[in-house]
Amino acid sequence: MSMPKMFDARIEGDTLVVESLGNAGSLVGEEMAYELTGLLDQFEKSDLHGAVIDLRNSPYFGTSMLQVMTALWKRVRARGGTMAVCGLSDTGLEILQVTRFDTLWPICSSQEEALKAVAEP
Amino acid sequence: MTRVLVVDDSPVDLQLVGKFLREDSTLEVENAVDGADALVKMEQTLPDVVVTDLVMPEMDGLALTGVITEKFPLVPVILITARGNEEIAVQALHRGAASYVPKRRLADKLLDTVREVLRLSYRKRHQTQLMGCMTQHDCGFALDNDPGLIGALIAHLQDEAAQLGLCDVVEGTRLGVALEEALKNALYHGNLEIDQQLREQDKQAFDALVRERREQAPYRDRRIHVVAKLSPHGSTFEIRDEGPGFDVSILPDPADPASLEGTSGRGVLLIRTLMDDVVYNEAGNAVTLVKRRCSRTI
Numbered sequence: 300m301s302m303p304k305m306f307d308a309r310i311e312g313d314t315l316v317v318e319s320l321g322n323a324g325s326l327v328g329e330e331m332a333y334e335l336t337g338l339l340d341q342f343e344k345s346d347l348h349g350a351v352i353d354l355r356n357s358p359y360f361g362t363s364m365l366q367v368m369t370a371l372w373k374r375v376r377a378r379g380g381t382m383a384v385c386g387l388s389d390t391g392l393e394i395l396q397v398t399r400f401d402t403l404w405p406i407c408s409s410q411e412e413a414l415k416a417v418a419e420p
Numbered sequence: 421m422t423r424v425l426v427v428d429d430s431p432v433d434l435q436l437v438g439k440f441l442r443e444d445s446t447l448e449v450e451n452a453v454d455g456a457d458a459l460v461k462m463e464q465t466l467p468d469v470v471v472t473d474l475v476m477p478e479m480d481g482l483a484l485t486g487v488i489t490e491k492f493p494l495v496p497v498i499l500i501t502a503r504g505n506e507e508i509a510v511q512a513l514h515r516g517a518a519s520y521v522p523k524r525r526l527a528d529k530l531l532d533t534v535r536e537v538l539r540l541s542y543r544k545r546h547q548t549q550l551m552g553c554m555t556q557h558d559c560g561f562a563l564d565n566d567p568g569l570i571g572a573l574i575a576h577l578q579d580e581a582a583q584l585g586l587c588d589v590v591e592g593t594r595l596g597v598a599l600e601e602a603l604k605n606a607l608y609h610g611n612l613e614i615d616q617q618l619r620e621q622d623k624q625a626f627d628a629l630v631r632e633r634r635e636q637a638p639y640r641d642r643r644i645h646v647v648a649k650l651s652p653h654g655s656t657f658e659i660r661d662e663g664p665g666f667d668v669s670i671l672p673d674p675a676d677p678a679s680l681e682g683t684s685g686r687g688v689l690l691i692r693t694l695m696d697d698v699v700y701n702e703a704g705n706a707v708t709l710v711k712r713r714c715s716r717t718i
Contacts, residue, residue: 361604398689
């Protein structure tokens with residue numbers, strides 16, 4: 300049995316926008332991470348410069364997710380771009396703050412704000 | 421008496437359904453003329469079961485089923501459907517309806533369906549009530565190295581903690597994240613002895629090694645032992661793997677700018693932040709997590 304799709308990805312200008320779909324009913328960090336790994340390839344093969352990760356439907360995540368987010372961010376940074384995160388729950392924000400990733404990625408309250416943050420030079 | 425709330429905008433149908441239900445003298449039938457009326461009446465006195473027509477103006481039976489399932493999860497809903505509405509009936513079942521009866525089968529099926537649904541509902545209600553009386557829950561697991569079991573175990577422990585009133589949704593989530601990190605450490609780094617660095621450098625190689633070691637001695641024979649002790653005042657979770665153990669003190673400091681881009685040490689940091697107390701054994705292959713009852717649930 301295959302896992303339900305957990306993320307949707309689309310391109311806005313030169314930014315990859317990744318949205319969680321809320322299919323993660325329980326902690327399934329490994330599956331989420333596995334699916335996000337496919338998005339890394341998508342970014343690698345394109346000429347995109349920025350990325351937005353919208354986690355509004357994923358109230359929690361652990362280090363598996365953080366690892367893939369870090370990997371995506373490194374690819375974005377290598378192209379001189381920015382990665383922003385939005386739609387965080389209180390717990391999601393706490394996780395980024397505890398792990399200090401909030402110092403690396405702009406944390407935005409909405410996808411629109413995140414897209415603006417990524418577009419800024 | 422068992423209360424049945426019948427919802428239908430047609431006075432004729434209300435009368436007809438009421439007639440079939442009153443054949444059972446233990447049932448007390450009350451009527452509502454539409455979905456809004458039904459919800460008002462449910463706020464006043466909770467029925468034991470709701471029987472609703474599908475097609476109604478404003479809020480139809482499908483929408484009403486959704487609202488009742490969310491607001492009154494212990495009250496079962498039975499839908500009455502007309503010919504050709506079978507697909508919608510299936511949708512209603514997905515939204516939480518307990519059952520449905522085709523209009524043309526009311527005479528021979530309605531009463532039996534109501535009785536069967538009530539029987540199941542009482543059982544569920546008593547189970548819920550019984551769980552509310554639980555004062556302590558201790559359990560133990562010996563998991564093999566299947567990552568798929570981790571999510572299932574966490575969901576089980578979160579449910580138990582919530583059942584005991586130990587934590588609200590937010591604290592339950594924090595508990596889940598900490599447990600996930602501790603269990604993944606026990607699985608990947610403890611039992612399978614795979615270095616975190618490999619995961620960061622080459623995810624595919626990491627996954628391949630996980631698959632290989634899950635089939636290979638001595639790794640495949642190792643288990644993750646979990647002992648959970650939950651009470652309304654707090655809980656402890658002892659997670660022990662059968663690996664050689666590790667020295668927690670040598671983990672890189674995630675706050676160090678030099679290690680900011682990696683994720684090593686962040687799992688342990690998360691565990692320490694999200695739990696009230698964290699103690700490793702001397703060998704470094706067992707960790708005890710302590711969660712006290714959060715003030716929001718007191």
